[in-house]
Amino acid sequence: MWKYEKRLEYPVKIKKPDSAAAKVIITQFGGPDGELAASQRYLSQRYSMPYGDVAGLLTDIGTEELAHMEMVCAIVCQLTKDLTVDQIEKAGLADYFVDHTVGLWPQSAGGVPFSATVFQSKGDPITDLTEDLAAEQKARTTYDNILRLVDNPDVTDAIKFLREREIVHFQRFGEALRRVQERLDSKNFYAVNPAFDNK
Amino acid sequence: MTERDKALMRVQTCGFAVTEAVLFLDTHPTDSAAREYYDKAVKDYNAAVMNYITSFGPLDMTQVQSSGGWSWTEGCMPWEEDCNVEI
Numbered sequence: 446m447w448k449y450e451k452r453l454e455y456p457v458k459i460k461k462p463d464s465a466a467a468k469v470i471i472t473q474f475g476g477p478d479g480e481l482a483a484s485q486r487y488l489s490q491r492y493s494m495p496y497g498d499v500a501g502l503l504t505d506i507g508t509e510e511l512a513h514m515e516m517v518c519a520i521v522c523q524l525t526k527d528l529t530v531d532q533i534e535k536a537g538l539a540d541y542f543v544d545h546t547v548g549l550w551p552q553s554a555g556g557v558p559f560s561a562t563v564f565q566s567k568g569d570p571i572t573d574l575t576e577d578l579a580a581e582q583k584a585r586t587t588y589d590n591i592l593r594l595v596d597n598p599d600v601t602d603a604i605k606f607l608r609e610r611e612i613v614h615f616q617r618f619g620e621a622l623r624r625v626q627e628r629l630d631s632k633n634f635y636a637v638n639p640a641f642d643n644k
Numbered sequence: 645m646t647e648r649d650k651a652l653m654r655v656q657t658c659g660f661a662v663t664e665a666v667l668f669l670d671t672h673p674t675d676s677a678a679r680e681y682y683d684k685a686v687k688d689y690n691a692a693v694m695n696y697i698t699s700f701g702p703l704d705m706t707q708v709q710s711s712g713g714w715s716w717t718e719g720c721m722p723w724e725e726d727c728n729v730e731i
Contacts, residue, residue: 451703451722452655454663458728502670509663519723526725602731613667620671 447508454512455606459523459599464536466595467524468554471541473517473591473607475551475559478583480517480607484510486564486580493568493640496628499621506614513607518549520603569638571629574622581615649729651696655703656729658689 473479487507494500525538525547533542540556551559565576588608592601630636645653665682672678693703701715702708708716720727 448704448706450659452652452659453722453728454660455656456653456728456731457723458725458730460725498670498673502667505663505666505670509667515723519728522723523725613664617667617671624671 447511453516453519454509455516455603457516457519457523457603459520459597461597461599462526462528462532463524463595463597463600464528464533464538466597466600467521468536468538468541469594470517470524470591470600470604471521471549471552472554473584473587474514474521474549476553476557476587477563478580478587479551479553479559480510480514480584481551481559482561482563483507483580483584484514485561486566487577489564489566490573490577493566494570494573495640496570496625499570499574499625502617502621506617509610509614513610516603516607520600521549522547524600568640570625570640571622571634571638574618574625577618578615578622581611581618585611585615645729648700651692651700653729654692655689655696658685658692661685662689 475481484507487503487510491500491503491507494503528538528547530542533539533547541550541552544550553559564580565573567573567576585608588604588611591604592608595601595604625639626634629639662682662685665678665685669675669678669682697703697707701719705716708714722728
């Protein structure tokens with residue numbers, strides 16, 4: 446069960462539209478390392494997590510990712526507000542515009558539609574948490590690349606907040622992986638899948 | 645900064661403190677200093693929400709004062725520029 450809170454986690458206030466920035470930032474909505482994938486990864490994995498503390502962490506981080514998806518969408522929404530067709534064409538956004546006008550649709554910067562194939566839910570706690578650690582770093586790198594491409598401080602302020610959250614989530618998943626490993630056979634972490642073999 | 649901006653900023657600041665404390669406690673459940681931090685953050689957050697919704701409308705669907713009309717869908721949406729605080 447979720448309840449909507451009518452506010453962003455962190456403010457997004459962009460005064461000037463910029464279709465070139467929107468074209469790359471949309472990848473953090475529907476791209477391979479984006480916030481939609483992040484939220485669905487953790488919220489799918491939690492059902493096979495046999496340890497309540499880690500299932501709780503997956504729920505809490507998955508929930509925060511939904512708030513990050515909303516922030517990314519707010520950034521793209523504000524960056525594409527009141528654009529002229531001329532500005533859209535010059536920024537190479539015509540391909541997107543013809544299918545979606547300036548509505549939000551989950552795709553990567555390269556135009557690839559969102560796909561669940563960008564993440565796994567493997568039903569094995571060690572495997573899933575190791576994927577989650579990589580996912581947080583991939584998202585952090587993507588935000589670093591966005592910061593290399595975009596210099597409008599209204600945009601970079603919110604992007605820097607999102608980047609920082611990837612680092613905190615990575616830290617928490619590292620601790621969760623250690624907590625899971627401590628509960629496994631100390632001679633061999635990989636002897637069993639505690640979500641399946643310990644029946 | 646308008647009064648609404650100040651009130652919203654307070655909700656966002658206190659809400660973030662709660663989020664951070666919760667994630668930390670998920671992996672450090674026996675840390676008593678973190679639990680104290682959480683207790684204070686939740687108290688501040690609840691007070692900030694109370695302060696906001698009294699003057700500027702509901703933040704969730706259980707906070708609508710329906711005798712005054714249906715305010716849940718009124719006002720700006722969170723993703724709109726006008727709805728957000730300048731940092």
